[in-house]
Amino acid sequence: MILEILKGLGTTAKHLVRPPVTIQYPEVKRPVRYRFKGRHELKRYDNGLEKCIGCALCAAACPADAIFVEASENTDAQRYSPGERYASTYEINMLRCIFCGYCEDACPTEAIVLEHDYELSFVDRASAIYTKEMLIVPVPDSGTSTPQQVEAGSFDRAIPDMEDPK
């Protein structure tokens, strides 16, 4: 009996000297898995053009009807994406989203990717709607911001040749 109590206390004593498993969130954050599905990002090509072509297939695929897309036409003076069409409005309602990733699967240009940000909390419904400005990634160093002014005829494919999906 004494022995059992000592054994139990021993376990407690052992944990007293072990480093704690609790982390001090939000000061400390745990890394997530590579394939974790967090908040979406809209990607850009290396030259800064947006990958999204405003096709709304993500919106069609979304089982929660969380995505809203409106398209407009690119011109060479005001070019957002390669090809003819870009998303002039792109919104995701994070309250509706179930983070299933169907949108990512549906996207023909790999423009939308569920990334690793999971810190989504809101004080009202309106702020749960992420607009295109909030979703789109910053312009890479190699590119310039959109809309770009480009030479006529330099982008006539909506979906430029892409690497094989990883």
Next chain:
Amino acid sequence: MSDLVSINVDGVDIEVPAGTTVVDAAMRADIQIPVFCHHPKLEPVGMCRMCLVRIGMPVRDRATGELLKEPDGSVQYNWGRTLQTGCTVRVAPGMHVVTNSAEAKDARDDIIEFLLTSHPLDCPICDKGGECPLQNLTMAHGGGTSRFNFNDKLTNDKSVPLGELIYLDRERCIQCARCTRFQSEIADDPVIAFHNRGRHLEIVTMSDPGFDSYWSGNTTDICPVGALTTADFRFGARPWELTPAATLSPHDAAGENITVSTRREAKSGGRVVVKRIMPRQNEWVNEIWISDRTRFVHHFAEAADRLKMPLVRKNGQLTPTTWDEALTLVAEKLAATGEQAAGLAGDRLSNEDLFMFQKLFRKALNKNNNIDLANKRLAGGDVTADVGIASGSNLGDLGKGDTIVVIATDLHEEVPIWWLRVKQASERGARLIVLNVRETRLDKHASFVMHYAPGQAIAVAGNLLEHDEEVATAVRDADNLVIFYGYEGLSYDETDALARTLGNLLLETEHVGRPNNGLIAVWPRNNTQGVWDMAVHPGLTPGYRADRNPGLDANAIYAGAESGDITALYIVGADPVGDGLMPGRGALDFMVVQELFLTETAQLADVVLPAQSWLERDGTFTNGERRVQRYNPAIQKVGDSRPDWQILAQVIEKITEGSEKTPFAASLVFSKEIAKSVRAYKDMDYRTLGQVVEQFPKVGGDDLYYGGTSYANEAGIGQQWSASAESKKPKKPFDVPELDVTRPAGLVLLRVAALYTPGTLNQYSELLHARMAKPTVMLHYADADQLGIADGMSLVLRVNGTELPATASIQDGVPSGVALLRGFAWRKGLESAEIVKVQTPITA
């Protein structure tokens, strides 16, 4: 009708009219043979080979003609050596068709594979994606793999404007020639064509401006891929995101059935907006076609300057106010005015609006009959009520043995779909007689054309049986006779005499009271017939009963407003000041205008009430063939506007202190009031107007045949009401008033219609600005010489103190002694304008 032929498709016995193609025959039994180039409204060409099937004919003994039998006793068939194209082979008795053999499936797979070698597969950004026959057929019949190297795919120009309205994506075109065949066979505007061959083949436009046709939008509907798209819808939305609403064209008297597709948009501030307009099938009215005006002129409904609040004049200024205040003021003023009040309505209003309008005067204001149509151009609604085209008619049934007379109108510019259907009837063998002062587009298809001197229309119509033996026979002995009449070059009284003369002609030749016979008025607006039916007329009550105490007609009302005999005027859906009918407020004490926009008339009013456009509400229009059709709301209301009938009913409710309640819905105005008062409408309500029947070709379904190329009619084909001659023959002919039709000496000015005439509704469609008819004075060279006018010279037309800029154009087709005015909105006094030459060019 034609003989029936029985054939067997995939084991199913089908009876179809002789001459049907195998593809269409199979479709009647819901067996879908996939097609790309075939279209049931077009002649077959057999260009795409998608419809390959195995066809077997029973074998007969050459000597005896007996059917040969197989050893087992069954009929012997000759299955031919190869697959055949089902779209070009016509049915023959005993024919056996196998659509789904392994061989046929292989062939389809190959065709799809081959088509896709040159197709960009940019479905994600393609406007057709989601309702695309190529997508559907690839999913259903494609093999899923390709033996071609993707990198060898031909790339081509992706956005080639064929004019301002239609864009071509050269890569997507599968060279089916539906568009070019539509333009040459149906629209008779062969302005687009194939250029080059093989993989370099492209659609080019040969006209200036590009794709110059009033029908261009239809090619985007029937194109089986997204090669042709309209500038209006381009990248506007994906088809599956659209909400369709079944409605009608508000532009002309044919009442084309349309589907308005809408979507709620962030960039429009969260409003539901119109994204596109497409035809809705109604084989009795517009088949599956609509003119470009119907397709593109809708932007006015959503214009920023629509009236949004009731306005009341306070201290000389029109100030926004509440509905209650505005309506109370109107009710008090009208009630206090009594006999000296008058009302003028427009002919764009629905039957419900018009009924309420006459009720306001006749019921709430104690049998005040001072109501009329504000802008009267064409008379004869009472004549069409008697001898109008009979119920059960379909212009599409006219053909050999039938005769069509078209007088004093240019159908191509006024009611394009009638032009199309009359032209097609003449191609089917109907004799067409075109009578006008000048050349019109229809002359080309006519078997007899006569250009009479201005003012002679009535005489010509009266002497039609004496004039020319051939014409007399064509008219007298026609199996069916349909007469269209309009108002080109005629005064209102003359059109009345013309309608009566033509009514007598129909009676004399006994072409009344049976389907496909009778008179059609080419009304200036979509619901002018409704104005007659609802009796917005000083001398008639609803149902064409004469009123014993007729009120003042429009002319007397305008004069009364000037002189002070009329002290209060209620104007709904009309702009008499802008039309030059009314110089100003005159001596009016009180003036109410109910409108969409702050028109010239509204600016002078004491109370302005914002009405809803046809897109925001429901109602019914009665077309020129007296077909009553229903339309449904597509978008939400603009501002705080209300439907016209509701505003009028609320005024009635206030005047009668609640004894006449405002109905809850337009459908109740129709079923509880119109159907009870207007005899011809007694069997109608919104439910019967919404009935549909099966139509052929079957369009718009999710089949792989014509799915997605038009909208099927699920909202009703409407009801054509019986003209009185159908139940009892009129005993005596119409009295034709004797009129002095001589024209003053000198040049006769004559306004001719243009589809895109600059005006309130058209101007909001920016897309069409370049197509707007330029104000032009067209002259014969001899007259131009005499007046010292050169081609292209700037002119001014002086009309009652207003100066309208114009350009002179000297043309071959213009009769001498006549100046044709084209591109001018209708305006009183236009035809007696003074033509002034200006030296310095003026800008419009």
